[in-house]
Amino acid sequence: MTETRITPALRMAEIQPELERLRRRGFLRRALSLGGLTLLTGCDLSTHSGIDAALEAILRFDDRIQKALFSPHRMAETYPASAITKPFRFNAYYAEWQVRPVPDNWALSVSGLVRDKREWPLAALMALPQQSQITRHICIEGWSQIGQWSGVPLGVFLRRVGADLSARYVSFKCFDGYSTSIDMASALQSQTLLALDFETGPLTPQWGAPLRLRIPTKLGFKSAKNLEAIEVTNTYPGGYWENQGYDWFAGV
Incomplete structure (x- = not known):
């Protein structure tokens, strides 16, 4: 092609x-x-x-x-392993929040315009096709660093649950109270991940355990950590920072 x-x-x-x-x-x-x-x-x-x-x-x-x-065919730049920033600076550091245990019996909930609304435990997500990427995380605070994430392409997941791919938005809620949302075209872009791993191991709390969004075509605040729920909707869902005046599309 x-x-x-x-x-x-x-x-x-x-x-x-x-x-x-x-x-x-x-x-x-x-x-x-x-x-x-x-x-x-x-x-x-x-x-x-x-x-x-x-x-x-x-x-x-x-x-x-x-x-x-925005074009779903335009990829964020990828890098060799030698370019990975060490140590990598994680975003949204708040000492009183940073060590958060994963909730008991954690499972990702799915709602809205989807055919299959069953919850997804970690083992089920790990059984889906996986992708790894080394891309740049760009923070709205003005810094950027290169890191490696691996997980399930969000487009693969949305198709697996029978999401209405003509819907306008995909929203994300986190068990720490954070939320954000993206347009469907960005959700289906092949580099948009439901990330399970950072570098060579499973996510730890500061990296967003047990599951985070990783979307290298947008500013870092869109890559929500500690996910617990995804909704496909035609109603504008906003987000934690977006509702306080941040740019919603937040592309880079």
């Missing part, structure tokens, strides 16, 4: 309709000035509500552009 080469011209052609629609609305002209914030909201900026609404609109614009640029 011949792989399509994604050129700057092709990407621009893909997003041109969206840019044109927003340009007609005058969105960009208004959003780039403080006066524009007032026009967007019709509110008194001294209350901050107008600024918040404008920033929310700009974030949604950014999400749409990133989605238009």
